[in-house]
Amino acid sequence: MGRVGKMITSTANAQVKQLIQLHKKAKIRNAQDVFVVEGMKMFREAPRDRIAKAYVSSSFYEEAERRTLLEGLSYEVVEDQVFRAMSDTQTPQGVLCILRQYHYGLEELLGKTGSPKSGEPNPLLLVLENLQDPGNLGTILRTAEGAGVTGVILNRGSVDIYNPKTIRSTMGSIYRVPFLYAEDLQEILGMLRQRGIRSFAAHLKGADFYDQENYQGGTAFLIGNESNGLSQELSDFADAYIRIPMEGQLESLNAAVSAAILMYEAYRQRR
C-alpha cells in the first residue's frame, strides 16, 4: 500500500482495469457504491473519510509536498504512462481517487443548514427530469451551490451524476450539494407540497414570467430534458408554470442556463 517498491507498472494490473471500468460504466459504479474523481482540486476538496483509495502518478509522488496530502489515506503509486491510461482527462494531474457514493435522504435536501438570512430551513430545490448532458448537470450543481440551493432531485432517466464529465463540471459542488435519484417525481412533488413547498415548472407555455413569482418561501424548480423540455405529466403536477422570456428567434435556452436564471432569481429575492 503506497510503497514505491510496489508501484503499479502495467495497464494489465487488475486495479487499473477496474478503474477504467469505473470511469465508463454507471452500473459498475453503482454496484460497488463508489465514484471516481480526478485532479488536484477535486482531491483537495474531497471529504477525507469518503476516500476509499487514492492513485497517484510516480511524478506526483516524487514531490514531497504533495506526498503529505496522502497521509492517512490508502493509496497506490502508478507509473506515469500507466496513470495516463487510467485517467479520463487529456492532461492528467497525477491524482485520482475512488470515493464512496452519497446517500442523502429527502429531509437532508430540504436544507437543515437553513437559509442565509434567518437560519431557519427554507428549502430551495431543483427537480431534474430526463436531463441528458453530463456537462449541463455538473454546471447545474455548481450553480446550485452558488445560489444556495438546498437539494437537487433527479429521476432515473437523467444522466448519472457520477459521470466523470459531470464530476469535473461541478468544480467540487458534488461534495457539498445534497442530491438524490427518485423513482417517481410526481410522488416527490406530492411530498414537497405536503411540506408547503411550491413547485414551478419551467415551461415555454408558462403564462407568467419567472420574475413575477415569489420564491421567498419553500420553492422547487422543475427543469426538463434538453431537447423536449418537461413531460406534460410532470408539468401538470406543478403548482405553477413559469416562463423565461426570450427575444429573437430562439426556441429555448440551454438547460443549465435556464436553471441558473431561475436559481439566481430565487436567491436574489431571498437575499
Add this chain to the structure above:
Amino acid sequence: MGRVGKMITSTANAQVKQLIQLHKKAKIRNAQDVFVVEGMKMFREAPRDRIAKAYVSSSFYEEAERRTLLEGLSYEVVEDQVFRAMSDTQTPQGVLCILRQYHYGLEELLGKTGSPKSGEPNPLLLVLENLQDPGNLGTILRTAEGAGVTGVILNRGSVDIYNPKTIRSTMGSIYRVPFLYAEDLQEILGMLRQRGIRSFAAHLKGADFYDQENYQGGTAFLIGNESNGLSQELSDFADAYIRIPMEGQLESLNAAVSAAILMYEAYRQRR
C-alpha cells in the same frame, strides 16, 4: 454540380479533404473567409444568400422533400460513408454547408434594431476577454439572443466563434447576434464610453452585487477567462465592478452561467 451522376464517392476527393480542414483550423476558415455549419436546424436557419456551398449525403438527397430545400443552392451529393468522414458530429444528419463569414461594424453591434420597449437603439453588449471554451461561447451567444443583447465583442485571444462546437452550441444564434473580434478591448471600452455606454466588469472583488446596478441605459458586461477571470488591465478600464454573490465554498461560476445571470438581469430591468 448536384447531379447524382457526379456524386462524391471518395474521402480522397479534394472538396472532402478541404472540408475536414475547415472544421479543424480557424486559420484556413479565416483565409477563405468561410465557416461550416452542420445539421438540419443549422441548414434551415442559414441565410440563403450566405451559403457558398451545401453538401448532402446520398440518403438525404433521396428524400424528395429534403431535396427541395436545395433549390437555388450550389450543392454536392456525397456517398453516406464519405459524408460521415466529412462530418464533425457523432451522428451526422446528412447536410452541411459552407457559409461566408460575417463582418459587422461596431455600429451594427449597438442595436440598430432597437430595444424591445421603445424602438430606440439601446445597446446591450457583452465584451469577452480570452474566453477559451467553445461550448461556453456558443451558449453565451444563444443566451445573448434570448436576452436581447445587441452585440458581442471578443478579443483575439478568445476562442474562434466559427469553431464547430461553438456553432452547434449557438443553436442558430450565430446567424442573428452581431459580433466582432477587436484588436484592443481597452480602445473599444473608450469608444463605448464616448457613446454613453457604461461598462461593468464581472469581478470577484466587485463591491456591489450585480442586481444593485441600473442597466436600463446603454450597458456593456465584461466577462473574462474561465480560469483566471478578467485581466486587471481591462477591469481598470470598466466604469464599475459588479459581483455575483455565491453561497457555499465555490470559487466562481461557469463563465456562460455568469454571463447569463448578468444578461437576464439587464433584460429583466429593461422589460
